[in-house]
Amino acid sequence: MDVSNILGWGLVIGIILVTLSKSSKGGKVKLSKPKPRRPLPEITPVENDKIIIIEHTTLEQVKATTLEFCDIYNSETYKCITKLTGINENKIALTFPTDIELEIFFFLVNFLDSYKLGQVTGLAKVGPKELNKSFAGKHVMVYVPANDKEGDNVYLTSEDGLGYKYGFSVGDKKTLTSPSIAYRQNIVDISTVVALNGEIIS
Secondary structure (H helix, E strand, O other), rough: OOHOOOOOHHHHHHHHHHHHHHHHHOOOOOOOOOOOOOOOOOOOOOOOOOOEEEEHHHHHHHHHHHHHHHHHHOHHHHHHHHEEEEEEEOHHHHHHOOOOOHHHHHHHHHHHHOOOOEEEEEEEOOOOOOOOOOOOOOEEEEEOOOOOOOEEEEEEEEEOOOOOEEEOOOOOOOEEOOOOOOOOOOOOOOHHHHHHOOOOOO
């Protein structure tokens, strides 16, 4: 069975549970108590271009949600090790000191967006074999549009204006005739954020 498909369905189930929690609590999500953390292995930094920016929320909310994600994806091996950094009172960043698989990165953008913490925007550089030739080597913006009704996908806009839908179900990945949202220039300087102090979340 395709492992990525299993992970995708795991995320879909998680989103459904979040939605039910919102309905039962009058729209307010109650985050579960994080599990005890395992000791981190020695971290060897890996240079990369991935970052998630969350705007108009708090460090506490982002930390709690990211811990829930890590509880799911780090149950056997560390698939997500991230650094939580407050840039200013309106922007919080998640960077990835050991890098992260692009698909897991997409799952995290979707997971954060499902909690409606604020505006969630991912930035990444696509590898030569990660999507298709049109996106290879390009920087992309990753997001879930406000009008999305499916809940199990992310959308991409490349730096040169190409659009892509990355669905987590089998066969739900396609290039779009136009992107859902225009590429945002200069959201943040990744190298500057990486140099700031932050808290490792795993």
